[in-house]
Amino acid sequence: NAGVTQTPKFQVLKTGQSMTLQCAQDMNHNSMYWYRQDPGMGLRLIYYSASEGTTDKGEVPNGYNVSRLNKREFSLRLESAAPSQTSVYFCASSDVGVNEQFFGPGTRLTVL
Amino acid sequence: ILNVEQSPQSLHVQEGDSTNFTCSFPSSNFYALHWYRWETAKSPEALFVMTLNGDEKKKGRISATLNTKEGYSYLYIKGSQPEDSATYLCAFGTSYGKLTFGQGTILTVHP
Numbered sequence: 432n433a434g435v436t437q438t439p440k441f442q443v444l445k446t447g448q449s450m451t452l453q454c455a456q457d458m459n460h461n462s463m464y465w466y467r468q469d470p471g472m473g474l475r476l477i478y479y480s481a482s483e484g485t486t487d488k489g490e491v492p493n494g495y496n497v498s499r500l501n502k503r504e505f506s507l508r509l510e511s512a513a514p515s516q517t518s519v520y521f522c523a524s525s526d527v528g529v530n531e532q533f534f535g536p537g538t539r540l541t542v543l
Numbered sequence: 544i545l546n547v548e549q550s551p552q553s554l555h556v557q558e559g560d561s562t563n564f565t566c567s568f569p570s571s572n573f574y575a576l577h578w579y580r581w582e583t584a585k586s587p588e589a590l591f592v593m594t595l596n597g598d599e600k601k602k603g604r605i606s607a608t609l610n611t612k613e614g615y616s617y618l619y620i621k622g623s624q625p626e627d628s629a630t631y632l633c634a635f636g637t638s639y640g641k642l643t644f645g646q647g648t649i650l651t652v653h654p
Contacts (some may be wrong), residue, residue: 462640473646529575531589
């Protein structure tokens, strides 16, 4: 099992460019999440998907969109990147209810 | 927005010392409290998920306690080793899996 995979690992964008971060999990989890991690801020939830076909905003959703493509895949899109979106992005998945989340390796994004 | 606070922000100990840190969270509408360990250049990995007041969990030299009525959890490490150096995160969980994380405690264990 690969667990949670993310692509790309690194990305540099110019202000105004768009891109999609990909996330896939092979653990048959219902729920998937996108977080961003900034120095001194901990992990902050951007969007989550409690089950296939549903998505909801988290703490910091502005400037992002998500798609739960199927049960395995949950993508995060930046339509017009801004320097404030420079961060490390983590995808995670879990079973429903009280269950630990499993994290991907992260994507380090720099917006110039 | 939920307020989850961890203290201290960072901690330096000597190999062999025992240490502990605190996570504070809202005591109302409690559902679950998670602890994660996050090593540099890796991804967070779950240590414990706790749901019941008075819960105590243990994994090797690491243990955790939970007090839902007063809204705090302690993480203890007995006989710290350099490989315990990491950021320890706690997170307040909801019934649908959404987590609100604290800022973490950075532990450095010196040989």
